[in-house]
Amino acid sequence: MIKTIDRNEVRVRKHHRVRAKISGTPDCPRLCVFRSNKNIECQVIDDTKGVTLVASSSEAMKLAHGGNVDAAKQVGLDIAKKCLEKNIEKVVFDRGGYVYHGRVKALAEGAREGGLKF
Numbered sequence: 001m002i003k004t005i006d007r008n009e010v011r012v013r014k015h016h017r018v019r020a021k022i023s024g025t026p027d028c029p030r031l032c033v034f035r036s037n038k039n040i041e042c043q044v045i046d047d048t049k050g051v052t053l054v055a056s057s058s059e060a061m062k063l064a065h066g067g068n069v070d071a072a073k074q075v076g077l078d079i080a081k082k083c084l085e086k087n088i089e090k091v092v093f094d095r096g097g098y099v100y101h102g103r104v105k106a107l108a109e110g111a112r113e114g115g116l117k118f
Contacts, residue, residue, distance in 0.1 A: 015097030022094050023047045031079070031091040031111065031118065033104055039066040040103055042079050042111075044091060054082045072103040076110020084115050093118045 024030030024047040034041045041057035056079040058066030065071055083091070091111075098104045112118070 011097040013097070015094075018094060018097060022092050024092060028090050028092055029053055029088060030094050031116070032094040033096045033098065033107060035096070035098055035103055037067055040072045040075055040107060042075060042107060044079065044083055044088060053088065054079060054086060056082060067103075069103055069106045072106040073110035076107040076112075077114045079107075080111045080114020080116045089115070090117045 022030060024045050026046055026048060030045045030047060032043050032045055039058045041059070042055070043052050044054040045052050056075050058071040058075050061074065061078060063071045063074060083089070093108055095104050095108075100108070108118075
């Protein structure tokens with residue numbers, strides 16, 4: 001009997017592989033991305049304390065269409081602005097097991113345009 005594996009389980013496995021190599025520190029926290037069909041969310045996390053320093057999402061920003069590339073870029077710009085207010089300039093990017101393409105790439109580019117370095 002063949003067991004079928006759903007997409008999210010595959011994504012979680014990929015995310016575990018990424019997390020084995022990436023960790024956020026107080027000097028260089030982790031920018032983590034979560035993508036759903038309707039929205040995109042990101043958090044800046046200090047893994048040594050297990051604390052979320054900054055968070056942003058298309059839902060919190062009340063964007064009309066939170067599941068498209070333009071919304072992802074706006075969320076990237078917003079997270080960069082919030083990070084710079086808290087004196088966070090350098091982060092390590094955690095794509096969350098997603099392919100670096102489309103909305104994930106747009107969020108990363110928006111964060112870079114906003115002033116974050118990674």
